[in-house]
Amino acid sequence: MASNLGTLFRISTFGESHGVGVGVVVDGCPPRIALSEADLQYELDRRRPGQSKIVTPRKEDDRAEILSGVLDGQTLGTPIGILVRNTDQRPSAYTEMQTAYRPSHADYTYDAKFGIRAVSGGGRSSARETIGRVAGGAIARKVLQSTLPNYEAVAYVKTIQGLTANVDPSTVTAEQVESNIVRTGDPAMVEPMIDLITQVRSEGNSVGGVIECVIRGVPPGLGEPVFDRLEADLGKAMLSLPATKGFEVGSGFSGTLLTGREHNDEFYMDGDRVRTRTNRSGGIQGGISNGEDIVFRVAFKPTATILIEQKTITNTHEETTLAARGRHDACVLPRAVPMVEAMVHLVLVDHWLRQKAMA
Amino acid sequence: MASNLGTLFRISTFGESHGVGVGVVVDGCPPRIALSEADLQYELDRRRPGQSKIVTPRKEDDRAEILSGVLDGQTLGTPIGILVRNTDQRPSAYTEMQTAYRPSHADYTYDAKFGIRAVSGGGRSSARETIGRVAGGAIARKVLQSTLPNYEAVAYVKTIQGLTANVDPSTVTAEQVESNIVRTGDPAMVEPMIDLITQVRSEGNSVGGVIECVIRGVPPGLGEPVFDRLEADLGKAMLSLPATKGFEVGSGFSGTLLTGREHNDEFYMDGDRVRTRTNRSGGIQGGISNGEDIVFRVAFKPTATILIEQKTITNTHEETTLAARGRHDACVLPRAVPMVEAMVHLVLVDHWLRQKAMA
């Protein structure tokens, strides 16, 4: 099923939404990195349901238990097993979905692929699967920051449907993003975005948007042409998150409207440091980091599970209608911000270790 | 350097632009697939320089020699080695680049990563590296079509800078695309696009755009959640191509402007086949193909190498100016169309074999 990611720093996630629990095994973490359950919990709390009025009210503590690989607050260099037990399960909310496929959800394709499916809670296709990623990402960040003290990734909500936040990726801080429940970096957009999500939710509908992310403190030289270009691995990591439909780095799709002369980033010397005057490259050239901020955007579609009645079919291929019940996110973006950052850490730490091996 | 791709159907490409040659080893190709050098040559000819007046006039025959893995027109199940020798090299055109870094090219980042660089022809960062991919993709296509007779991937130029082709992905044919040198599917846009490229080129400038691709005949069930989702692997494959800045599938970035009710694809029965009335999912749900056409778009930036003078620095970190010489593409998109298709074939064949193993 390919729940593995990474060449040297490898994670293997496991778990269904309504099973015993979800978790991850992190293999290839260097030894002697300071690590505690609190490091994991901070990120898991940013991801968990019930954290604010605009996310699903499911009540999950999402307490991470470190099963192995850490002793007296330090990593051993051995695999780090992490388990989060599931607690708040209401399988009754999934009665109709036992037979009816949710439009644009994974219900039908899981059946088509596996011939079996954990209906309750969405099983493995639930966003609950990302707990293992977020826990793994928290470890990856600790590894990176142990050597690269200026390393950080700051993701934030750039748009919700038609609402666009005005954020400068070169100055936005994690504190600014974390100061509001929608996790945007533009104070003026906090209330409008909250209002929009609240409104859409009250209608039993859903809404999507774009998350932007800036990565700072990455030295030049990370990324492995040809296939494991840094933007290719970042793109894959982001597109592996549930509900994503697009990824762009630097100038992205709008960069296609410029000519080469307009698009190219001139080099100059900033003291003894090589810099570019503009950053349409988004911090990556030829698949390799150039030392500038890495900037990218990810498109998240409106959540598939809505409470409005829709036409669909059953698993025995009869036409029917379905109005979902249960407690679902009307907009995944606020909770997706830590997921995006986690995937960044996982990609970067792997490339960092690979470069260490070759340098 | 990570020039490997694939889990079961694996390619390893090699070669610098101005070295002995470029090529690929394809490992994991099933036995008894009909294969000839002509199968490869057809795709390589679509990729090669000098094929039309709007691409680089470099004269490369790009003749593929099959070194192994094929006997009497059939694959043996053993690795298929393929070599294309380089012929038309003019290292003199790279004199200035020996020291000056091209803005937004890989010159600086290769030096930062490797501490050494094959300047002439761009070395490994040259688009010439994609020859191995195109040859490998041609083999992948043969494998897929040997079992899935309706399988095909049709890529085409959707936009060049501000010019947008009007193409219906559900009906466009490979013949239509191949009938014009710009490889767009909209007859009305052929001349405007050719004129634009010609104009930009005459100015020593460059231009980018968007390639759209439709994949047909893919059965439901391909794609491996969690990390190896079909869109994630397609995204990575596309973003590993030179000059790419973005990838989106189905509704993509513009899908974020819809609500869930508007975005969801209703299921219905078409005879005994499960279908969706719309295809905003782009043929993939939960990371797994649903049997509808897979549709995605890739953004290509304007080529970095332009003949206009730009400010930059040297490899000894002094500020300078550079106006490139040599024979470069002012727009890579017409030649990128077969590259996109090749990457599709490589991703799909790998997922096809993986699904065969599990089913």
Added chain:
Amino acid sequence: MASNLGTLFRISTFGESHGVGVGVVVDGCPPRIALSEADLQYELDRRRPGQSKIVTPRKEDDRAEILSGVLDGQTLGTPIGILVRNTDQRPSAYTEMQTAYRPSHADYTYDAKFGIRAVSGGGRSSARETIGRVAGGAIARKVLQSTLPNYEAVAYVKTIQGLTANVDPSTVTAEQVESNIVRTGDPAMVEPMIDLITQVRSEGNSVGGVIECVIRGVPPGLGEPVFDRLEADLGKAMLSLPATKGFEVGSGFSGTLLTGREHNDEFYMDGDRVRTRTNRSGGIQGGISNGEDIVFRVAFKPTATILIEQKTITNTHEETTLAARGRHDACVLPRAVPMVEAMVHLVLVDHWLRQKAMA
């Protein structure tokens, strides 16, 4: 740290001897395979300490909890997480080893590699790590037997130090092996072997030996030349078990005493089945199974941890002496039998799935 094994059927083990627990994530298990915790427990009970008078008296229930990937007794095709909590820990027995390196154990090399070490219980270097393998192997066996009903692997103790069991690999049964606590297939050797182990143990010493294994019901065609030959992957799997020093297949080292004429296995037809009259090849030719029984042997050294005083050094590089305390196996072979079988299942299921993909 590389606690992953397999291409399609992949296991990731985790856990230290005296940490929270040990376990495994099995990724790539096909869906709809019948599986219960009892399936795992049977094999874990064969592996666990305290099972008989000739193994370590540590009291571990080794109860396996399935965390994910199984619903209503069937695999889902998603990762199967398994956890066994540690219960009987006596860290006081490891006081001396906090500083003194056990000769021929992993104490020194773990420090040399990681710069940190979980002293208590041996941490990750403990044979307790094999719990994840045995659980994963039990699943692998279920997958294989669901399609290959005659598939089985029977391992047994062939020698303990100088004592050699007389066992015919072509007829020995699992029941015969399991009928005695030393797990040999020769009734005449049961008491002498038990006596030897008991004697050696009473002296605080240890003893090794050879395990032989026969694999039946494997169809021709499994194994991937060149590097992933079946004997190469079996050899790696066995040599990855603690305390192993050698591996041989078929005629092995003694086959080097024959000429080609004497060694070659003549083909003949047994009805419509291709057979060989002898089996010096051990069921594998050119790295690929030929349909005959696969037979191999593994050498296990005498356990490193003994209670007799030995000269050694401390972790601050001072010379000292050490007499281990604690409850250790004087002979690992009876408990290693299920480990060997588990590794066989893991190797075979991976090759079986790989061959399914290509056929």
Added chain:
Amino acid sequence: MASNLGTLFRISTFGESHGVGVGVVVDGCPPRIALSEADLQYELDRRRPGQSKIVTPRKEDDRAEILSGVLDGQTLGTPIGILVRNTDQRPSAYTEMQTAYRPSHADYTYDAKFGIRAVSGGGRSSARETIGRVAGGAIARKVLQSTLPNYEAVAYVKTIQGLTANVDPSTVTAEQVESNIVRTGDPAMVEPMIDLITQVRSEGNSVGGVIECVIRGVPPGLGEPVFDRLEADLGKAMLSLPATKGFEVGSGFSGTLLTGREHNDEFYMDGDRVRTRTNRSGGIQGGISNGEDIVFRVAFKPTATILIEQKTITNTHEETTLAARGRHDACVLPRAVPMVEAMVHLVLVDHWLRQKAMA
């Protein structure tokens, strides 16, 4: 078909015995390593047919052409493609084998697996495939010696059938081994071994033996428990060579005759260096190098292809007899010595790079 090996330093070999040629792509080689075709040729000459009167008289120059990855005598950090064209092919010698399966050769199993087979020259199952390994190994050695100046691997013929060389692994030199065509380290055994091979060959028969290898200059800390133990990866590498039947490290199978007290290697301080007084561990403890010489042995069976008539079957499953013709090695061991060393270099360089990443 799995012709890839390695995690960071990865080789992909290709080629059939009687096709265009054989070769390798080496991916993950660090940049700025001095490398020339002469470095490869030295090792290829030790491997090639026709080098002495006791090996097959096939006349192959085995000239290596570096296709990529090297510029002005230095590696670029990009994939190194290497091609050796086949020249001396006599397909007529394989007429009978078109239908008759050679006993104990790969003829039958290749047909069983692939349903197709390159008969002439043995195709991919020919020892000619090892050219890519030997070339890759020569590069690996350069990488290792660029940082570890005392690193070396010396393999030598330990036994030919019943003849045993008396060689001290701690003092034997490459010059001593290379001074005689049988490549043993015992001057007294050179003539007896040559005589035996000559005699066996004159009878159209074949003979096997054991190669021993010592690896020096390996620092403590290489090897990745759990599955990628150093001895496990060495074992897999050796057992992936044609005609191998066994592998043992340090005390190996005979170590099972000792008690723990007799077998354990006491630690002591040699100045400021940690040493062991004996080396029954063979330089590896807990899967990790301990800084002592690594010593192992590999069993090679007598070659399957003999000129004596044997009973066998045809590919249409009729019983027949076969006496091979053609020019075959009566004993592969003298030519296998550089193959063993090459596999050592490939395993060690990969573990060296992996440890660099984690340290």
